[in-house]
Amino acid sequence: xxxxxVNYFLRRLMMSSRFTKNIGWIGMTEIxxxxxxxxxxxxxAHFLSLSDYGAAAxxxxxxxxxxxxxxxxxxxxIIQVDEAHLSAVCNTAWRMNWVICIGLFLLQSAIAxxxxxxxxxxxxxxxxxxxxxVYLMMPIGLVQCFLxxxxxxxxxxxxxxxxxxxxxNILTALFAALGWGAWAVVLPKLLVxxxxxxxxxxxxxxxxxxxxxxxxxxxxxxxxxxxxxxxxLKTLRLHADRLILGAALGVEVVGLYFFAFSAGLGLxxxxxxxxxxxxxxxxxxxxNDVAGxxxxxxxALKLAAKVAVPVMILQAVxxxxxxxxxxxxxxxxxxxALAILCLSAIPRxxxxxxxxxxxARGRPDLDFWWNILFTxxxxxxxxxxxxxxxxxxxxxxxxxxxxxxxxxxxxxxLHVLPATPRxx
Numbered sequence: 001x002x003x004x005x006v007n008y009f010l011r012r013l014m015m016s017s018r019f020t021k022n023i024g025w026i027g028m029t030e031i032x033x034x035x036x037x038x039x040x041x042x043x044x045a046h047f048l049s050l051s052d053y054g055a056a057a058x059x060x061x062x063x064x065x066x067x068x069x070x071x072x073x074x075x076x077x078i079i080q081v082d083e084a085h086l087s088a089v090c091n092t093a094w095r096m097n098w099v100i101c102i103g104l105f106l107l108q109s110a111i112a113x114x115x116x117x118x119x120x121x122x123x124x125x126x127x128x129x130x131x132x133x134v135y136l137m138m139p140i141g142l143v144q145c146f147l148x149x150x151x152x153x154x155x156x157x158x159x160x161x162x163x164x165x166x167x168x169n170i171l172t173a174l175f176a177a178l179g180w181g182a183w184a185v186v187l188p189k190l191l192v193x194x195x196x197x198x199x200x201x202x203x204x205x206x207x208x209x210x211x212x213x214x215x216x217x218x219x220x221x222x223x224x225x226x227x228x229x230x231x232x233l234k235t236l237r238l239h240a241d242r243l244i245l246g247a248a249l250g251v252e253v254v255g256l257y258f259f260a261f262s263a264g265l266g267l268x269x270x271x272x273x274x275x276x277x278x279x280x281x282x283x284x285x286x287x288n289d290v291a292g293x294x295x296x297x298x299x300a301l302k303l304a305a306k307v308a309v310p311v312m313i314l315q316a317v318x319x320x321x322x323x324x325x326x327x328x329x330x331x332x333x334x335x336x337a338l339a340i341l342c343l344s345a346i347p348r349x350x351x352x353x354x355x356x357x358x359x360a361r362g363r364p365d366l367d368f369w370w371n372i373l374f375t376x377x378x379x380x381x382x383x384x385x386x387x388x389x390x391x392x393x394x395x396x397x398x399x400x401x402x403x404x405x406x407x408x409x410x411x412x413x414l415h416v417l418p419a420t421p422r423x424x
Contacts, residue, residue: 056185073226112125119246144206171188294418340395
């Protein structure tokens with residue numbers, strides 16, 4: 001006769017191993033993509049001017065601020081819903097994704113001329129419209145993408161992302177060497193879109209089930225309302241500093257800051273995003289198991305502390321040596337900003353773990369209110385600090401992240417993470 005305690009331990013061990021493997025696949029993706037990205041950034045550093053960097057940064061920022069509206073919570077609902085209602089939710093999600101993405105394509109195309117007028121850069125219009133074309137591809141594979149995440153199988157997502165990002169980086173380097181300027185950064189994002197679609201369709205076979213009917217789209221949007229709010233605020237914080245710098249100090253200053261951000265924070269932000277994507281389904285599997293939930297969440301924090309934090313510190317410390325060698329002496333001015341931005345990333349994975357725990361516990365509203373507080377403090381700080389240029393902005397970014405994020409993580413552990421029977 002099997003021992004229930006042994007079975008429980010083995011089941012826990014297998015689940016933990018799967019999460020570790022998922023992080024491993026994500027890590028492999030980031031390593032491979034960063035190798036190709038490193039080559040790309042070196043090429044860009046030699047062939048793009050500060051104005052080109054600034055124009056590309058503004059176009060990508062405008063796209064990201066609109067793209068965040070795809071985070072309506074539809075995907076998180078697919079991951080979280082019980083098996084009995086899964087088919088109906090997927091049927092409705094398919095239709096909702098098309099409506100949302102077509103609407104965002106039209107919205108982004110409509111605002112493009114106004115962004116170009118505001119920054120006095122006419123070429124921005126067609127760059128922003130080109131980036132909007134990706135929305136017309138996304139609905140084809142979104143349901144499949146979320147179903148893969150629901151199963152906790154990150155390998156196909158990692159492989160697809162690796163191929164997509166590597167091809168993006170190769171094309172960017174090639175176009176930059178050919179003298180395409182800011183278009184070298186923008187155009188590949190559109191050209192590699194079909195790679196992701198094909199990857200999702202090959203990784204998971206899904207067809208709409210008419211027998212299952214439709215879920216209530218209002219209920220899905222109600223669940224996702226706070227998720228959308230949180231993702232919108234995160235994206236605003238991630239890009240608002242560039243917009244504020246551009247408006248106050250010009251496109252060339254944005255170019256210098258964008259280089260520091262890309263070369264310094266790019267790897268860290270990729271880890272944080274991937275870490276959150278893997279953690280949410282990992283927590284949802286045991287959302288009703290107090291001991292299992294606590295073990296998984298604290299295990300994720302330990303993983304971030306062991307893997308991400310040392311890399312962030314090492315990158316900041318070594319910046320004065322590797323930036324001139326890898327990117328060229330012309331970027332020496334960006335080294336202090338790059339190092340400070342690296343240090344600002346240290347509390348981010350822990351705050352991301354707190355955010356995913358709130359969602360897994362069915363409390364995205366708490367996550368939303370925390371992000372409102374964070375965003376208000378962040379925008380106020382950057383808006384004041386911009387008068388001191390890049391130095392003022394990066395120091396403010398560092399200070400606000402270290403002020404808010406650790407407190408958010410501790411508060412979540414005390415008030416959202418369920419207590420064990422002995423603790424309650």
